[in-house]
Amino acid sequence: MRAYLATFRARFRTVMGYRAAALAGVFTQLFFGFILVHILESWYASGAGAPIGLAQTASYVWLGQAFLAFQVWGPDPELRDLIRSGEVARDLLRPADLFGLWFARTLGWKAAGVALRFWVVLAFAALFLPALGMPELALNAPASPAGFAAFLAMMALATLTSAGLAVVVSCFQFSQVSAAGASAIAGAASMFFSGLIVPLPLLSGPVERLSALLPFRGLADLPFRFWLGTLPPRAVFSQAAYQAGWVLALIVGGWLYTRSRLGRIAVAGG
């Protein structure tokens, strides 16, 4: 266990070192988030009948930008390069489980990616936008203390889900030269089915029912609903259990797949 914890900590600290790059990325997110909210405001001005109001939708979009780094865009770039260059063979020599090490590393990368950025987006959306005279597009406070607690619990699961999905995508590199294709497909699915393209409460019909089954929803939509209060705090137990099931499935599935593949890999390079 200590080996995994050390791997997690090392990766977390490394990523936390890249503050300047992360802040430049955050600027993009603020601009992009603003444009998204702004477009949604126009939709709201065009027609009535949305199940949640503009204020809630705006909050939802800002939370989405704050926790954007949980989205599944592909493997940890460091891990990707290790696999491509063959240096990953060194991980095979370590007296610890390969998949466990990868998961710990990816978890550190994901957690740090969010830790670097989320507070800038939250501060901008909650404090700066109202000060600029656009309170209607701002992030609102959580609906209730209990809802906020549920939000935090679901966010912990979101971190695990995010790392689980990313590490499973990394495993595609066993059979493909690059995980770019798998990453692109996973990225599209996670953006849409977690509510980053269109807030899921605005969808209806089969697409919404499908999104409720998939694991991506736990990366954004589920925790956000507790923040907004569209899910009652007591629903956290059943939702967390479902999401934890997905986390377990991803980890066990990835571990089994890695084990079955390890017998067949050829290491490139020396």
Add this chain to the structure above:
Amino acid sequence: MGPVRMYFRLVGLSVRSQLRYRSALALQVAGQFLITAIEFGGLYALFERFGHFRGWELPELAFLYGFVDMAFSLADALAYGFDFMGTLVRTGDFDRLLTRPLSPVLQLLGREVTIRRAGRLAQGLAVFVWAAVSLASSGTTWYRPLGLAALAAGFLAGVVVFLSVFLMQAALTFRTVEGLEFMNAFIYGGRQASAYPASGHRPWMRVLFLGGVPLASVMYLPVCLALGREAFPGWPLWLGLAGPFAAAPFAGLAWLLWKAGLRRYQSGGG
């Protein structure tokens, strides 16, 4: 060998090298197609929910969206080589480009034309064609000579504006290799904002996208002319023919920035 022929030879090499890994490429093209298809799915879902976007019906929205997306994807595929600028400048390998008898810009552009972005182009084209056909069958004569002229000029100008933003980003690499992601705000934010009718924009955003990064001037105004819609209350249609010219000063500025950067470039490597 003329510079243009040389460029096309480089492009040919890049295309051939990408075709070596066919299954990976196929997955990537599919992934890109899916990402953009899902984005349009989002637009469709919002249309279903709200009924119209500030008076624009779905085919009209799709017409603008497809038009902007095609120009963006083409520019994005052509300009992928600029992505290498950071590494080239940091390692000093940019020197090698300077020793060859071909413009460094053409060498960069010829470095890689990404086929996988073709998936995105195909999606933009599909949306555009669907919109064009359904508009024509419902009596919107977007294909009159003036409309076609405006669309052709607007498409070219749109590609030029997107390429200019990429060139500016590359030019800034001469000053700093860190934190250039902030330019993505204008690239992806600009694409997102200009894919929707600018009539819904706040005043400062109108100024930004009509004058600053003139995406609305070069793409929204021509589409308005073709569809016979007022771009903003009281604006004459002929502006759709004038708008594309806004690309010229913007491209000029990008070129000057690039030249200034090139002049002060000092090799960083040995």
